[in-house]
Amino acid sequence: LDSGVGPGARLAAAVYRASARVHRGAAPGVRRQLLALDAARYGDRDLSARISAVPVEGEPAARWGVDWATGSDVDARFRCAFTGHTGEVGAVATAVVDGRPIAVTGSGDKPVRVWDLTTGKQVGEPLTGHTRGVRAVATAVVDGRPIAVTGSGDKPVRVWDLTTGKQVGKPLTGHTRGVRAVATGVVDGRPIAVTGSEDKTVRVWDLTTGKQVGKPLTGHTDYVSTVATGVMDGRSVAVTGSWDKTVRVWDLTTREQVGKPLTGHTSWVWAVATGVVDGRPVAVTGSGNKSVRVWDLATGQQVGKPLTGHTREVGAVATGVVDGRPVAVTGSEDGTVRVWDLTTGKQVGEPLTGHTDYVSTVATGVVDGRPVAVTGSGDKSVRVWDVATGQQVGEPLTGHTSSVLAVATAVVDGRPIAVTGSGDKTVLVWNLTNGKQVGEPLTGHDGEVRAVATGVVDGRPIAATGSEDEKGMVWDLTTREQVGEPLTGHTREVGAVATGVVDGRPVAVTGSGDKSVRMWDLDADSQPVDRVFAQAGKVRAVAVADIGGRQVLLVAVGRWLRLTDPATGRLTGPRLSGHTRPVTTVATAVTDGRPIAVTGSDDGTVRVWDLSTYRQTGPALTFPAPVKAVAVTPHNTHLTVAFGNDIATLSPH
Structure with missing residues (x-):
């Protein structure tokens, strides 16, 4: 390959x-x-x-073709994977050896590895010597030889000759705790390394002699997590970031701090890089508070507003020049890489598309005559996708303060809406036409809202919700008021909810970790229909289907889908089996006049079942991650599947 x-x-x-x-x-x-x-x-x-x-x-x-899919878990820019490390790779630097570009990487598995960037092959044997994970790598040239400087949790700093693959001299010792940051530079014509440590100090090393230069630089009150070098007014400086939330600038000739600490980040500073904007030296910093900040090193002032967009910690920053304009490239634990124009402070282009955490739920609907998919994620956002094109519709819908665990769609007063439940215990209603939240959050649950379904009672749209607080609730979506009393009786979390019509009466069906399914008459002040159906295990999903004029409850228990008669609670046919791990989601539809069910499972497969014959139709669809949600578009033309951090839409050939 x-x-x-x-x-x-x-x-x-x-x-x-x-x-x-x-x-x-x-x-x-x-x-x-x-x-x-x-x-x-x-x-x-x-x-x-x-x-x-x-x-x-x-x-x-x-039988199925893929219309489109998001790429949150993959990046088209990463064409070649360098494999060999067995631990998390947390440090990388580049250099040129014998005219060939190379990369030097450090990992939690302790060895340092060198890679030929032209061939993608490892160069020589791993560089061994560190006894704990390598957290920092920098490269330089000493006496005409390319070298790498590495820092580890084992305290000593090591120098490696990249031509021979041998360690140069003895380890540089002095830090009393693990080394988290390394940078190289030149002071008075001599190559130096600057290291930051968990001992809260910054140390400068002469790479020609292997000796520490002067005393440690002190001032940070917590771990020194990142360091970069640069030039300010003709003087070599180091810029350090710390868990104490500050950025400090040090004159490497006098080894004195320059000015006051740069403050503004509200969480630890994880990454720093230096550059030049309009002839002025700057530092770019990334933090645990999700933001990127730019600092004028001459004045010590922040340049413009923070660069915002990342939804999790920013742990990597680099600077460069693109088309003559200075840019910063930032990487975050949200899984995206973003490019920023440092002159304007604007993001350049779009980040990788898709959710930045697991997609937990999906529903379909229609907006302006076009079928859409609505997805909720662990990244706390709700996104709307055009099913035909795969393009995101508008901006993400943000408002939940925890993972979005459930979503359903409906129409209220002629407007398409989405109803979402979250780990923050609230239910939110969204106008899918303008992307705005409708009214205040619906509150009343005392635990995570794990299930949402919509329906119609007496001509009014309603939502039914289930929560880890062991109860269900019903909401009038027109007034956004609770309908009746909470649905109580389950003794474990309510993780599955469906609505339907049984014997001509609107009902809600709830499934729980207590191994039971309950059915509630929504025409009778939400009282139970005196039907509690025991199951063989935890109920993960429920649905109501019409099979030949008979209403049937579809109940996902373990690896099976059980078809249950709502009048007697007895099975109405064989268990639908084939999945090798628990069934997590079920959707129903009618295709060519025949009722079908679509199931997704933790085994990474989706199966389609003909409910008239109780048989699987066609081979299972396989996905590279557990399937958490499936939905069928209103016209049954597309199947949308949520797996891992991604979603895909498929259509039958």
Whole structure:
């Protein structure tokens, strides 16, 4: 795969790698489907269609095609994966050795590795010597030789000759706790290294002699987590960031702090880089408070407003020049990389599309005549997607302060809306036309809201919600008031809710971790219909379907979907089996006049069932991560699946 030449070959290699752990041992038909999915995740729909069209001996033509998919878990810029480290890679630097570009990486597995960036191959044996994980790497040139300087939790700093792969001299000792940051520079014509440590000090080392230069630089009151070097007014300086939330500038000639600490971050400073904007030296810092800040090193003042957009900690910053303009590149635990124009303070282009944490729920609806998918995620946001194009509609809907765990759609006063439940214990209603929250949050639950369903009672749209507080609630979506008393009786969390019509009466159905399903008459002040159905295990999903004029409850218990008669609580047919791990989600629809159910599972598959025959229709669809939600568009033309951090829409051929 590494030998591929040109963008097409590199893309094909990246697509193959994306889910190789899943498809390597799979049958050819499954491999075809997964490769088509990953081609769409990398943004190449034509390649996805071509893969789906490939004939496979002994297999029918692909029944489903991938229309589009988000790529939160993959990045088309990462064409080649360097594998070898067995721990988290937390440090990287680049250099040139014998005219060839290389990368030097440090990991929690202790060895330092060197990679040829042209071939993607490891250069020589790993550099061993550190006894704990390597957290910091920098490169420099000493006496004409390229070297790497590494810092570790084992306290000593080590210097490596990148030509020979040998350690240079003895370890640089002095820090009394782990080293978290390393940078290199030049002071008075001599190459130096600057290190920051958990002992709260900054130390400067002469790389020619291997000796510490002067006394430690002190002032930070917590771990020194990041360091960069630069030039200000012709003087070499170091810029350090700390868990004490400050940034400090040090004159490396006098070893004195320059001015006062740079304050503004409200959480620890994880990353720093230096650059030049309009002829003035600046530092760019990333923090645990999700923001990026730019500082004028001459005045010690912040330049403009913080650069905001990341939704989690910013742990990596680099600077450069693009088309003659200074830029900063930032990486975050939200899974995105963003580029910023340092002259204007604006983000350049779009970040990687998609949710930045697991997608927990999906529903479908119609906005302005177009089918949409509405997704909720652990990143606390709700996003709306055009099912036909895969484009996000508007900005993310933000308001929840914890993970979005459930979503359903409805129409209120002619407007399409979404109803979402969250770990913050609230229910929010959203106008899908303008992307605005409707009214105040619906409050009353005392635990995470894990399930939401919508329906109609007496011509009025309602929502039914289930929570870890062991109760359900019903809400009038027109007035946004609670209807009746809470639905109580379960003794564990209510993680599944559905609405429907049974015997001509609107009902809500709740499923719980207490191994029971309860049915509630919504025409009778939300009192139970005197029907409590015991199950064989925890109920993860419920739905109501019409099979030949009979109402049937679909109950996901363990690896099976159980069809239950709502009048007697007895099974009305065989358990639908095939999944190898718990069924997490179920959706229903009518296709060609036949009722179907679609199930998703932690085993990473989606299965479609003909409820008239109790048989699976076609092979299972395989995904590279557990499936947490499925939804079918109102016209049954598309299937939307949430897996991992991504969603995909498929349509039958």
